[in-house]
Amino acid sequence: xxxxxxxxxxxxxxxxxxxxxxxxxxxxxxxxxxxxxxxxxxxxxxxxxxxxxxxxxxxxxxxxxxxxxxxxxxxxxxxxxxxxxxxxxxxxxxxxxxxxxxxxxxxxxxxxxxxxxxxxxxxxxxxxxxxxxxxxxxxxxxxxxxxxxxxxxxxxxxxxxxxxxxxxxxxxxxxxxxxxxxxxxxxxxxxxxxxxxxxxxxxxxxxxxxxxxxxxxxxxxxxxxxxxxxxxxxxxxxxxxxxxxxxxxxxxxxxxxxxxxxxxxxxxxxxxxxxxxxxxxxxxxxxxxxxxxxxxxxxxxxxxxxxxxxxxxxxxxxxxxxxxxxxxxxxxxxxxxxxxxxxxxxxxxxxxxxxxxxxxxxxxxxxxxxxxxxxxxxxxxxxxxxxxx
Amino acid sequence: xxxxxxxxxxxxxxxxxxxxxxxxxxxxxxxxxxxxxxxxxxxxxxxxxxxxxxxxxxxxxxxxxxxxxxxxxxxxxxxxxxxxxxxxxxxxxxxxxxxxxxxxxxxxxxxxxxxxxxxxxxxxxxxxxxxxxxxxxxxxxxxxxxxxxxxxxxxxxxxxxxxxxxxxxxxxxxxxxxxxxxxxxxxxxxxxxxxxxxxxxxxxxxxxxxxxxxxxxxxxxxxxxxxxxxxxxxxxxxxxxxxxxxxxxxxxxxxxxxxxxxxxxxxxxxxxxxxxxxxxxxxxxxxxxxxxxxxxxxxxxxxxxxxxxxxxxxxxxxxxxxxxxxxxxxxxxxxxxxxxxxxxxxxxxxxxxxxxxxxxxxxxxxxxxxxxxxxxxxxxxxxxxxxxxxxxxxxxxxx
Numbered sequence: 001x002x003x004x005x006x007x008x009x010x011x012x013x014x015x016x017x018x019x020x021x022x023x024x025x026x027x028x029x030x031x032x033x034x035x036x037x038x039x040x041x042x043x044x045x046x047x048x049x050x051x052x053x054x055x056x057x058x059x060x061x062x063x064x065x066x067x068x069x070x071x072x073x074x075x076x077x078x079x080x081x082x083x084x085x086x087x088x089x090x091x092x093x094x095x096x097x098x099x100x101x102x103x104x105x106x107x108x109x110x111x112x113x114x115x116x117x118x119x120x121x122x123x124x125x126x127x128x129x130x131x132x133x134x135x136x137x138x139x140x141x142x143x144x145x146x147x148x149x150x151x152x153x154x155x156x157x158x159x160x161x162x163x164x165x166x167x168x169x170x171x172x173x174x175x176x177x178x179x180x181x182x183x184x185x186x187x188x189x190x191x192x193x194x195x196x197x198x199x200x201x202x203x204x205x206x207x208x209x210x211x212x213x214x215x216x217x218x219x220x221x222x223x224x225x226x227x228x229x230x231x232x233x234x235x236x237x238x239x240x241x242x243x244x245x246x247x248x249x250x251x252x253x254x255x256x257x258x259x260x261x262x263x264x265x266x267x268x269x270x271x272x273x274x275x276x277x278x279x280x281x282x283x284x285x286x287x288x289x290x291x292x293x294x295x296x297x298x299x300x301x302x303x304x305x306x307x308x309x310x311x312x313x314x315x316x317x318x319x320x321x322x323x324x325x326x327x328x329x330x331x332x333x334x335x336x337x338x339x340x341x342x343x344x345x346x347x348x349x350x351x352x353x354x355x356x357x358x359x360x361x362x363x364x365x366x367x368x369x370x371x372x373x374x375x376x377x378x379x380x381x382x383x384x385x386x387x388x389x
Numbered sequence: 390x391x392x393x394x395x396x397x398x399x400x401x402x403x404x405x406x407x408x409x410x411x412x413x414x415x416x417x418x419x420x421x422x423x424x425x426x427x428x429x430x431x432x433x434x435x436x437x438x439x440x441x442x443x444x445x446x447x448x449x450x451x452x453x454x455x456x457x458x459x460x461x462x463x464x465x466x467x468x469x470x471x472x473x474x475x476x477x478x479x480x481x482x483x484x485x486x487x488x489x490x491x492x493x494x495x496x497x498x499x500x501x502x503x504x505x506x507x508x509x510x511x512x513x514x515x516x517x518x519x520x521x522x523x524x525x526x527x528x529x530x531x532x533x534x535x536x537x538x539x540x541x542x543x544x545x546x547x548x549x550x551x552x553x554x555x556x557x558x559x560x561x562x563x564x565x566x567x568x569x570x571x572x573x574x575x576x577x578x579x580x581x582x583x584x585x586x587x588x589x590x591x592x593x594x595x596x597x598x599x600x601x602x603x604x605x606x607x608x609x610x611x612x613x614x615x616x617x618x619x620x621x622x623x624x625x626x627x628x629x630x631x632x633x634x635x636x637x638x639x640x641x642x643x644x645x646x647x648x649x650x651x652x653x654x655x656x657x658x659x660x661x662x663x664x665x666x667x668x669x670x671x672x673x674x675x676x677x678x679x680x681x682x683x684x685x686x687x688x689x690x691x692x693x694x695x696x697x698x699x700x701x702x703x704x705x706x707x708x709x710x711x712x713x714x715x716x717x718x719x720x721x722x723x724x725x726x727x728x729x730x731x732x733x734x735x736x737x738x739x740x741x742x743x744x745x746x747x748x749x750x751x752x753x754x755x756x757x758x759x760x761x762x763x764x765x766x767x768x769x770x771x772x773x774x775x776x777x778x779x780x781x782x783x784x785x786x787x788x
Contacts, residue, residue, distance in 0.1 A: 013695040014702050271780055286786030288773075294782065295775035299712045306695035307688050328684055377677075384680040389656035389670050 012313045013306065015085075022078055023085040025062065027092075033058055034095040036358050042096055043215040049173050050209075050217040056097050060129025065103045068111065074124035080250060080315040084257035084308065091261025094358075094365055096216055098132045101170040104254050106133035108247035109178055109195060113235030118197065122176070133197075134174035136165035136221045143374040145180070145244060146190050150223065152181035152237075157230035159183060159194060159237065161204075161223040169372075171219030172209040174200055179223065184238045193241045195234035202226055214365040249326035252373045253311045256333040259369050260301075260308050263337050266344040266362045267297060273348055290347060297340055304336050324386045331379035337366040397468045401475075407441045408478050409434040416479045423483050424513025426560045435479075442481035443512045449487050452495065456507035463701075485554065486510035486517040490563050493632045497579075497620040506581070518559035519636075520550040520582075520606060521629070528770050530565075531574045531626060535608060537566035544568075544580065544618075546588075546611040552764070556591035556604035559584055564608075569623050579625035581617040582608075598756035636765045637714040652747050655679055655724070658731055675731065682727055685720055692716075708778045715771040718761035725755035 015023070034055050042050060059065060067083040069075020083104065090099060107126055110119060110133075125131035139148060150163030161181050171177065177198050184192030198205060204226035210218045235243055274285030274294065284290060311329040315322055341363035345352040352359050370376070411434045420432050422439050430436045442448050445459060450466045452458020461469060491510055494503055509515040526533040535548025546566060556562065562582050569576030582589065588611040593601035620628050652658055656670065659679050663672040670676035696709050728751055729736050736751045738744050762768040776782045 011698050011702075013698045271782070275781075275783060280786075282786045283783040284786070285782040286784055288786070291776035291780075291782050292769065292772040294780055295772040296715075298775055298780060299716050302709075302712055303688050303692045303716070306692040309695065310691050328687055331684060332688055380677060380680045380684065383684060384676060385669065387656070387683065388668060389660065389676070389679070 013309050015081075018078075019081060019085060022082050023089065026064065026086040026089040029059065029062060029064070030089045030093045030095050034090075034093050034097070036094050036361065039094045039096050039215060039361070050215075051096050051098060051170070051173065055095075056129055059097060059099070060127070064099065065129040066123075066127025068103065068107050069123050069127045073119055074127040076127075080254065081312040083254055084312040087254050087258040088261035088264075091258035092265040094214075094262070094361055098134075098170045098173070100251075100255065100258070101134045101174070101217075102126055102132045105135045105169070105247065105251050106178055108250050109135060109234060109244060112243035112247045113195060113240065114197075115231075115234075117231070118234065122197075131175045132170060132173055133176045133178060134168055134171045136168045136171065136177050136179045138167045139163070139165060141166075141371075143371065143378055145193070145241070145248065147187055148180055148182050148193060149187040150179070150181045152183035152194050152196070152228075154183065154237065155227075159196060159228045159233065161196060161226040161228060163223055165221040165223075166210075167372075168207070168219045168221050170217045171207050171221055173217065174207075176200060177205070177207075177221065178234065179221070179226075179228075180240065180244060181223075191241045192238055193244060194237045195240040195244060196228040197232045197234055198226065198228060212368055214361070214368040216365070216368065245323070248373060249322050250315055252326040252330040252379075253308070253315055253322075255369060255373055256308050256329045257312065259333040259337045259366070260304055262362050262366060262369070263301060263304065263333070263340045266340050266359060267301060269359065270294070270344040270347050277349075284347075293343060293347075297343060300336050300339065304333055307332050324383060327374075327379035327383040327386065330374055331376040331383065334370040334376040334379070338370065341366040393464055393468060396465050397472065400469055400472045403445075404472055404476060404478065407438075408476060409438055412438045412479045412481075413477050414479075420479075421483055422479070422481060422513070423516055423555070423558065425516030425558065426514070427558070428513075438479070439481045439513050446511060448482040448484070448513060449491060449507075449511045452491065452507065452511065456495075456503055457511035458507070482513045484510060484513065484516070485519060486515065489519065489632050489635050490517050492635055493563075493579075493628050494619065496631065497628050501616075502619060515560045516555070516558065518553045518556045518562050518584075518606075519632075520553055520556075520562045520564035522550065522552045524549060524551050524605075528767055530629070531577065533565055533567060533577065535564070535566050536570070537568050537578065537580060537613065539568070540612075543615060544613045546580070546582065546608045546613055548608050550606040550608065551594075551603075553591065553604045553606045554602055556584070556606045557593050559591075562589075562606065563619075565625055565629055568625075572623075574626045575623055577625040577629065578622055579619045579628045580613055581619060582611060582613050586611050586613070588612075596756070597759070598753040600753065600757075633766060634710050637710040637771075652751075655727060655731070656683065658728070662731055662733075678727055678730070682720075682724060685723075689716060689720060708775055711766075711771040711774045711778075714765060715762075715768055715775070719768060721761050722758050725751070725758045729755055 038052060038055065042052065063076035064086055066075030067078045067086060070077050090097070103126060107123065110122055122131065122133065126133060137145065139150060150161060150165060152159040152161050159181065161179060165179065177200060179196045179198060181194050181196055182192055183194040200207065204224045206222040208220050210220055212218045234240070271294065274290060275283055277284050307329050311325040314325055344359050345363055348357060348359050351357050411432060420435055422435050424439060439448065446452065446454060446457055447459045447469065450459035450461045450469055454460035487510060491507060494506055510517070521530060523533050523535060535546065535550060537544040537546045550564065553562065562584055564580045564582055565577055566580050567576055568578040584591070588609040590607040590609070591604040594603050594605055595601050596603065656679055659670045659672070659675060663670060663675060665671055670679060693713065732748055732751060735744065735748050739749055739752060777784065
């Protein structure tokens with residue numbers, strides 16, 4: 001992969017040659033180096049890390065860990081669309097890597113608000129795959145940045161944190177965490193948040209691994225009088241909400257690209273099954289009850305492709321519609337992945353209920369992705385509010 | 390200045406000069422410009438506008454100039470459409486001849502037929518209707534029974550067509566007829582018939598909406614000259630399928646956003662009816678219903694745009710028309726159901742003191758929308774087409 005800047009496509013929907021090459025590279029990497037058997041192995045052998053360090057090293061050598069990071073900080077700078085293409089391929093093989101936690105969510109927060117010193121110190125290490133940074137955001141079972149109440153008390157120009165976080169992706173393998181804390185106002189206020197960068201081995205920080213239905217990494221985080229010095233605040237104290245929201249919107253769109261990859265994979269596998277599996281002496285795909293549902297799903301996926309591709313290209317163009325588009329995209333893909341994973345399982349019949357067949361793994365992953373950064377209900381409400389109704 | 394910039398300037402100047410002021414206002418239904426042998430022009434500007442546009446071939450902008458068309462390339466055509474939209478110009482001519490028959494003639498007709506039929510379509514002199522469906526052949530269109538017998542110097546046509554749009558007002562009909570009864574698809578031919586021929590009898594059908602845009606058309610011992618056959622004998626199904634693609638594209642783009650124009654958007658309507666709470670629709674579940682629909686519309690529009698870009702870049706589109714027809718028509722039906730739900734009994738009132746006409750106009754449109762997923766191939770037929778042509782699913786199972 002080259003480190004040259006990717007030329008921005010003139011259109012909203014058609015990939016440039018460089019982007020097509022990047023997608024092909026990613027497709028080959030994930031299908032050959034990180035097939036679904038990789039996730040099964042991590043799960044069945046109860047891997048302590050929950051990721052394959054060798055795979056992550058290879059991905060980083062290919063430049064995948066630094067796609068969003070400018071060359072000045074050691075990244076490959078392929079843009080949001082470039083990262084979206086990589087995520088789509090990662091979604092097809094359920095690849096368990098810190099790509100989303102470290103190279104997307106944390107990287108976007110740092111790019112949005114961090115000082116030059118912090119960017120110099122952290123981003124090159126993320127791009128090289130040598131440092132994993134996780135974001136500790138959620139405090140309940142539902143995504144809701146405004147509801148943050150983990151307290152940040154001002155002291156000596158820095159902050160002292162107390163409280164709990166949940167659903168922290170890759171928290172237990174992270175070298176550093178970005179903790180979103182409330183330094184001003186009340187739970188429910190949109191503003192008054194601070195973004196704090198802390199070492200994983202800081203005094204007063206406890207990280208414990210959780211197990212998730214999709215066999216991917218999550219953890220609980222507790223802060224007890226955790227001291228954050230002024231130079232470790234990303235951006236300025238109390239002003240973290242705006243850069244966080246901007247980072248979250250781009251991350252929501254990139255997560256939707258990963259969901260699209262999973263949706264495509266499940267549908268293609270289901271179609272194959274409809275053609276192979278025979279009952280009553282004929283392939284079950286010849287039954288109209290199934291044909292019509294397959295066609296309706298195909299139409300839905302075409303719509304998803306258009307929505308995701310547009311949201312990615314508009315992110316690269318820094319459109320002022322990103323918040324609306326992020327909600328449109330995350331809601332649509334959440335609904336589509338629920339539909340397609342449920343239908344995929346049903347059309348596989350009894351064999352779909354077995355652990356041997358991958359369709360169940362995709363369904364479990366789909367539900368975690370659905371909740372991550374907001375479920376369809378959250379995003380419909382947000383879309384309506386942003387549109388003024 | 391590039392050629393296209395010059396074209397835009399000249400087009401803008403010509404339109405400023407030639408588009409009558411009343412043709413830049415919203416169009417009442419009775420002023421729809423259908424042309425034909427017996428045209429109706431409650432507003433005389435309709436005729437002026439049509440004739441001026443036709444003289445430049447701009448009623449059919451992309452057709453070749455030798456058949457009366459505008460001879461515009463796709464870029465020029467896009468500019469023309471943009472400039473027309475810029476001044477809110479009404480369409481200069483509604484025509485099934487332009488939308489459906491013309492493209493098929495350009496592809497399949499003889500030179501003589503093109504010379505004879507295309508220029509009058511461009512000029513709006515001949516109004517066409519489509520004779521496809523029959524009482525016994527709806528979704529199974531290829532099962533059609535209207536038969537054309539070879540009588541040596543002419544065909545003798547007998548049968549019945551149904552859902553012929555505006556057949557009672559049309560001058561000619563393009564028809565699918567059976568010329569071989571021993572085979573199904575390979576026994577169909579494409580025939581052009583003058584509605585004034587003896588034995589052609591169109592009768593309007595009253596619909597659930599109260600209007601009668603469609604007819605059943607009886608054909609009894611109708612003598613049709615043999616030169617009116619388009620394409621080869623028994624090869625009409627190929628033409629029919631191509632024409633249906635044009636029709637599907639037309640229906641899926643139709644009615645988008647109509648129905649609320651005079652009422653404000655669906656979201657504004659919801660605020661009016663149920664009130665506002667912090668700037669939001671006060672009814673929480675209805676707000677979610679409206680939001681879902683608005684998201685569907687935005688997503689569907691993006692899908693149309695994506696297909697447009699892909700087509701322009703030379704990627705084949707094929708069965709996409711079926712996706713748009715399926716999704717677009719189902720979405721349009723949902724839209725009218727939501728509007729009815731929003732307006733409650735006021736939208737179900739057809740006449741009443743103190744009732745708003747714009748609101749009472751919703752119910753006929755709601756009823757009309759039910760036909761969207763039936764005409765031009767039902768939703769079920771579209772799903773069959775996608776399953777067969779795109780997904781390549783095997784056939785032969787029990788329905």
